[in-house]
Amino acid sequence: xNQLDPELKRLMRWARQAPEPxxxxxxxxxxxxxxxxMSSSAPMNELASWQSALWRCWWAAASVIVLGLAMxxxxxxxxxxFYTVPPLYQVVSANLVP
Numbered sequence: 001x002n003q004l005d006p007e008l009k010r011l012m013r014w015a016r017q018a019p020e021p022x023x024x025x026x027x028x029x030x031x032x033x034x035x036x037x038m039s040s041s042a043p044m045n046e047l048a049s050w051q052s053a054l055w056r057c058w059w060a061a062a063s064v065i066v067l068g069l070a071m072x073x074x075x076x077x078x079x080x081x082f083y084t085v086p087p088l089y090q091v092v093s094a095n096l097v098p
Contacts, residue, residue, distance in 0.1 A: 071091075
C-alpha cells in the first residue's frame with residue numbers, strides 16, 4: 001500500500017542505526033570567563049544613557065534635514081526654480097506635520 005523508494009528506505013534504515021549524539025558541553029572555564037567579562041564592564045550610568053539618546057536624536061535630526069534638502073532639490077529640478085515650493089510645502093504639511 002505504501003510504496004517507498006528503495007533508496008529512501010535504505011537511508012531511513014541508516015538513520016535509525018546512527019548513534020545518539022553526545023550532549024554538548026561547555027569548554028573548560030567558559031562560565032568563569034563570561035562572569036569575569038560581565039563584572040569588568042562598567043554599568044551604564046545616567047550620563048551615558050543620556051549621551052546615547054542624544055546621539056540617536058542627532059542622527060534622526062540629520063536624516064530629516066537630508067531628506068528635506070533632497071525633497072527641496074527635487075522640487076527645484078522638477079519645476080526649474082528654487083522659489084516655487086508650494087507643492088512641496090503642501091506635501092510636507094499634509095503628510096509629515098500633524
